[in-house]
Amino acid sequence: MHLLLTGGAGFIGHHLLAALYAKYPGAQITCIDNFDPFYDVAVKENNIQPFLSKPGFRLLRIDLGQTSPTQLTTLIPEKVDLILHLAAKAGVRPSIQNPEAYQQANVGGTKNLLDFAVATGVRQFIFASSSSVYGINDHYPWKEDEELIPISPYASTKLAGEQLGKQYRERHGMRFIALRFFTVYGPGQRPDLAIHKFTRAILNDQPLTVYGNGNTSRDYTYVGDIVQGILGAMKYSDSNFEIINLGNHYSISLIDLIRAIEKITGKSALLQYGPDQPGDVPKTYADISKAKRLLGYDPQTKLETGLTAFVDWFTSNR
Numbered sequence: 093m094h095l096l097l098t099g100g101a102g103f104i105g106h107h108l109l110a111a112l113y114a115k116y117p118g119a120q121i122t123c124i125d126n127f128d129p130f131y132d133v134a135v136k137e138n139n140i141q142p143f144l145s146k147p148g149f150r151l152l153r154i155d156l157g158q159t160s161p162t163q164l165t166t167l168i169p170e171k172v173d174l175i176l177h178l179a180a181k182a183g184v185r186p187s188i189q190n191p192e193a194y195q196q197a198n199v200g201g202t203k204n205l206l207d208f209a210v211a212t213g214v215r216q217f218i219f220a221s222s223s224s225v226y227g228i229n230d231h232y233p234w235k236e237d238e239e240l241i242p243i244s245p246y247a248s249t250k251l252a253g254e255q256l257g258k259q260y261r262e263r264h265g266m267r268f269i270a271l272r273f274f275t276v277y278g279p280g281q282r283p284d285l286a287i288h289k290f291t292r293a294i295l296n297d298q299p300l301t302v303y304g305n306g307n308t309s310r311d312y313t314y315v316g317d318i319v320q321g322i323l324g325a326m327k328y329s330d331s332n333f334e335i336i337n338l339g340n341h342y343s344i345s346l347i348d349l350i351r352a353i354e355k356i357t358g359k360s361a362l363l364q365y366g367p368d369q370p371g372d373v374p375k376t377y378a379d380i381s382k383a384k385r386l387l388g389y390d391p392q393t394k395l396e397t398g399l400t401a402f403v404d405w406f407t408s409n410r
């Protein structure tokens with residue numbers, strides 16, 4: 093089996109790589125990542141390092157937004173069985189500063205990869221979408237067929253990726269599955285995300301900024317559970333197009349999240365308050381019945397357990 097994973101040096105990608113090698117020890121895996129400097133590139137080098145010596149592993153350090161389908165075909169001459177497309181410029185707030193870069197990497201990159209998939213006859217394409225596509229819809233918990241009201245350029249690029257996938261499925265018959273991840277956390281979490289930022293501030297006795305009144309809430313999903321959902325989607329073959337939430341079905345307010353981190357670290361947060369941030373939605377909350385039904389998805393990690401794993405990782409890696 094030959095798998096193509098994009099974004100494998102990133103947070104979720106390197107956890108997925110480990111799980112793929114555990115589940116498919118003989119697989120050939122081609123990984124694409126441009127080591128985008130959105131956060132410290134040394135973290136990504138560290139993430140990918142254990143896989144560089146694996147038999148059948150190949151790393152292509154290329155920018156998907158700037159690599160044509162023809163170039164991809166030359167770089168990857170062997171037949172690919174399945175694509176796991178996780179590469180993207182992530183982060184809501186920076187996308188407001190530089191929407192063009194998000195468009196090029198996330199929409200242009202996805203289109204290049206879809207064209208490569210069609211040209212080379214890849215049968216299954218799994219796309220990392222995001223809960224941010226629901227935006228300010230307030231019908232909670234969100235089911236996949238809810239109205240989508242994205243409010244950031246990042247969210248729009250994820251929605252565009254889903255829609256491109258739908259068009260390619262219709263025109264070319266390839267199976268396309270979009271997985272809408274809900275705020276993913278766990279060891280190695282991106283440094284720009286709340287749990288990482290809050291833990292760092294609390295353990296370093298630095299002030300921590302809460303934007304808005306602390307009542308915004310998020311459905312935090314442990315990275316190990318997300319990986320189980322992705323592995324489930326790799327085996328899914330009952331239809332040729334699906335959009336599926338991968339969340340935890342548990343939404344917690346920012347202030348309660350901070351209290352939970354305080355409890356685990358045994359330290360108090362120094363809170364300061366700032367204005368609401370543009371692009372941030374008030375609440376995310378996933379209905380995960382479709383993922384349970386179609387993928388056998390069953391997130392097992394309680395927030396307290398996952399936060400403890402993150403804090404342990406943070407203290408031994410800082």
Ligand SMILES: NC(=O)c1ccc[n+]([C@@H]2O[C@H](COP(=O)([O-])OP(=O)(O)OC[C@H]3O[C@@H](n4cnc5c(N)ncnc54)[C@H](O)[C@@H]3O)[C@@H](O)[C@H]2O)c1
Nearest residue numbers: 099102103104125126127128155156179180222273275276
């Ligand atoms: N972490 C979350 O909470 C979350 C939530 C919803 C969706 N997602 C999606 O899941 C995927 C993985 O997220 P993550 O948190 O691991 O982010 P990450 O930034 O750690 O990983 C993304 C990887 O993609 C690479 N990349 C970016 N642009 C690229 C390009 N043009 N060409 C090649 N590689 C490129 C980056 O270098 C990085 O290693 C992303 O598509 C993200 O949008 C993440």
